[in-house]
Amino acid sequence: MIRIMIADDHAIVREGLKQIISDTRDMVVCEEACNGKEALEKGMSAKFDVLVLDVSMPNGNVMDTITKLKAYKPHIKILVMSMHPEDQYAMRVLKAGASGYLTKESASDELVRAIRKVAQSRKYISQSFAENLVNKLANGDPDKPPHETLSNREYQVMEKIAAGLAVGQIADALLLNSRTISTYRTRILQKLHLKTNADIVHYAISHHLTGGFETE
Numbered sequence: 001m002i003r004i005m006i007a008d009d010h011a012i013v014r015e016g017l018k019q020i021i022s023d024t025r026d027m028v029v030c031e032e033a034c035n036g037k038e039a040l041e042k043g044m045s046a047k048f049d050v051l052v053l054d055v056s057m058p059n060g061n062v063m064d065t066i067t068k069l070k071a072y073k074p075h076i077k078i079l080v081m082s083m084h085p086e087d088q089y090a091m092r093v094l095k096a097g098a099s100g101y102l103t104k105e106s107a108s109d110e111l112v113r114a115i116r117k118v119a120q121s122r123k124y125i126s127q128s129f130a131e132n133l134v135n136k137l138a139n140g141d142p143d144k145p146p147h148e149t150l151s152n153r154e155y156q157v158m159e160k161i162a163a164g165l166a167v168g169q170i171a172d173a174l175l176l177n178s179r180t181i182s183t184y185r186t187r188i189l190q191k192l193h194l195k196t197n198a199d200i201v202h203y204a205i206s207h208h209l210t211g212g213f214e215t216e
Contacts, residue, residue, distance in 0.1 A: 002119045005031035005046060008054040012186060013104070015123035020111050027115065036060010043069045043076070050119050052111075053098075055082035055089055060068045063096050071098035077118045081107060084208075090125060092152060100124030145191045145207060154191070157184040161197050162204035188189070 006029055008014050010155060014032055021027045021178045031046045033039040037059040043051055052070070055062045062080065069076055079100045080093045090101035099118035102110055106126065114124040150158060153174075165183070171178045189195065192203055202207075 002027045002050060002115060003030045003048040004028065004115060005033065005048040007033040007036075007051060007057065009034050009041075010054075012042050012190045013054070014208065017107065017111065020108060021101045021115075024112050027112070036062070036065055040065050040068060044072055050077045050079060050099075050115050052079050053116070054080055055080055055084065055093070056157060061156060062093065062157065064094040066093060066098055077121070079114055079118050079124065090129060091148075092155065093196070094123070094125075096152065101129075102126075147209060149191050150188065154184050157181060157205065158188050158192075158200060159209065161185065161188070161200045162209065164201075 004027060006014050006017050008017070011034070014034075018029050021029055030048055031042050031043050034057075037052075039053060040060060043065070045118045053062065053065065066069050066078055066080075069078065077103060078088065078098045080089075080098045081102050081104055082089060083104050094103055099121075100123055102114045102124065103126075109127070117124045147155070147158070156174065157170060160173060165173065167178050167181050170176075171181045174181070185197075188200065193199055193201070194203060
């Protein structure tokens with residue numbers, strides 16, 4: 001029996017996922033979480049095989065949650081779900097330690113297969129995303145956008161700047177000092193070839209990067 005924990009801040013989404021899973025004899029939902037803090041706390045203590053984790057929830061950050069859970073439970077299997085396309089976040093969460101990435105749009109068709117695959121210590125990505133990765137490796141990727149060169153922490157800071165947070169607010173949210181945030185901001189501007197916070201906001205909107213890892 002594959003024991004599953006679902007972490008999503010929308011009750012209707014959790015119920016929908018539970019309904020899909022309920023039709024599968026070898027799977028059971030044993031835990032739920034409705035925000036990032038609860039996902040981390042229950043993830044540390046509860047007994048389950050696969051965590052289905054929403055990419056964007058209040059009171060937490062998906063990258064931090066994955067990193068902390070994998071450090072505490074190295075063998076934990078995490079399937080990240082998101083409304084955002086794979087090309088925006090999949091590689092980042094996989095590099096952080098997630099076992100798979102599934103868009104909510106395809107959850108009704110792919111959820112059970114994805115859970116079963118990651119439960120077997122395998123990676124799950126969609127066939128289209130896998131083909132895209134193969135093409136990039138084979139042909140190179142001359143059109144790789146600048147934001148893909150950002151580290152995960154730089155990416156977090158970029159999203160918070162794009163959300164309109166000031167340096168002090170970002171420092172409080174990420175538990176860092178303001179000088180460190182300013183250093184990250186400088187690196188972001190350099191890597192994205194931008195000059196101001198307004199430029200960062202425009203860049204994030206034009207590349208559809210808002211609303212992913214950013215949480216309050």
